Amino acid sequence: MLQEQILKARIISCVYFAVAAALCFTLYTDYRNGYYDLLAGPALLIPALVAATIYTSINRDTLKQAHLDKAMLFIAGIVMLYHAQHRSEWIAYWAYVIPLCAYYLLPFKQANIFSISLLSLFCLVSFNSPYPPSLDAVFNFTLVSTAAACYNYYYDYQESSLENLSVTDLLTNTYNKHYMQQNLWQEVARAHATSQPLSLLAINLDHFKQINELHGRPTGDQLLTSICKSLKNMTRTGDLLYRYSGEHFLLLLPNTSKDGALVIGERIRRNIELGTWDAVDLVTASLGSATLNTKEATEQLIERANGALKRAKAGGRNQLALD
């Protein structure tokens, strides 16, 4: 990811430089051929592009150029509209670079807004210009921006689904242990900083090994899946459910005091006990609850929740133990 960003910064500074060089050449030829009304655009763009090239190549490893890219696209859009007003037949040669660059430089939504507004302004301007409107250019502009949009939509989709998949446990659709490593630590730090309560529930299904042996692994897997589905319905939006191992889950309750955790834990226990899970008649769960103390480390919190769970198991299962 970082590698990608750094490569992107290099590509962008190359593109800026290439466009600046190309514009120098067009400025020269336009001047020689007497198109004085076209000189304003390159004259505005060249210094901006040179400055952008220098800026991006200096900051090529620090990833802070989003605003610069926006400004450059904005200027390029204005120059394009100016051209469309004055020589609409010439715009057909180069206007398409702008939406392509926009989709490369900006996040997907912003690029969409930019290119759609540019397209509509382009339509307006080229119909109102004194020269005959070049509908071809508008058509091709639409096609090119649509293609770029499709590419980037697909890219965004892949990126987000990759992110989702890498933090999800595929069987139960809960967060995996890997994600817990970073997320739980973050939440604990946040609770310490804001001095708000935070509770952790350790949930373990009773006699799961026997269920597996009696009904077969597939049934056990299915049971886990359906229990996790209903666990998610029982909890609030901000609560995070991690699969710790096998049938052992951790439920993180941000901003929840000891009493709140007790209520939620008891509700979960009752719901699992009273719920109907196909194939298996009676499923119960033992729960252990721990609430974060001041200046307590994350490992300690997990340990206390698991310790409480152990006492619940020792006390006859199907119960909630508080630490």
Added chain:
Amino acid sequence: MTDYQIRVRLKIFFLLIAALVVSFYSYMQTASFGWQQPLTLSFSLIAVLNVIYLYFNRNEFAYDPLSAILLGIYAAFALITLIHVQSAHWIYLVPLFGYTALPFRVAHYVVGTFIVMALIMVVRSIPSLEQFRVLVTFSVSAGLALVFAIRNEQKSIQMDFFRATDPLTQTFTRRKLEEDLTREIVRAEREGSQLSLILIQIDNFRAINEKSYEEGNQALRDLADAIKSSIRAYDNYYRFSGTGFAIIMPVTTAQEAEQYARNMKKRCQIQISLRGEPASISQGVASLDVGDNTQSLIEQAKNALSAPDSSGPVRAVNSLNSSEAH
């Protein structure tokens, strides 16, 4: 939604817009260039056909030969219109289009060839004042198209691990089947060994699924389990279609594969029937013969699966009759 489904929907979206724009363009140009009509009209027509074809195959993987034809028509159109200076801009879309219509590696060659041809045309037929603008814009658009394509390809490679497994049955997918089968065929040819492919499916899957959706899923999981426990350590199995699996058996003759298939069938029927509905299983076996490739081998196994009574080509295809369990 799977990766393929997203891609198909995007393609449909793009082709609809392209068909709309091109037919509008063709309508506007009626008076001036008469010779462009056949190209633009056939483009729109094929684009619409392609959209219909893709719409019906939007959930299961299907080859899409029409979009390569579309690309060809569009590239020809763009090259021909290069003669007129005003319409030089149609070439910019070709690299972007090429990377969507063709597989990544093939697209490199096709787009590269097109770029060379377009450059020659631009240098020959466009006056120098406009030439420079066209060249710069073309190179920037081709470069960015390449960047977009590489970016997507890299993400695809990262996604491969997740995409190669079917979430329901935790088996490899059909995409992986084709990759592996291609590799195994090359290897079998090099080693001079045999290679067999077994397709196995639940015939009455629809009936089971209609009873309850969960039961249908369970039947598939059971089938996967039965296959997993009856294959050898070096065999691999894949989710082949909605109702069935494929098994690649390296170093196995047709007769041996048939024997394995018979044994497997019993085990699968028992495993599925244990839970409820008796399942009727049918199988198709195909063995590698001289001149076979991935597609033809799969095709042969499919034929054996769908027509249990026909004996097929000699020794290459054997089929096992489907029968009810009870």
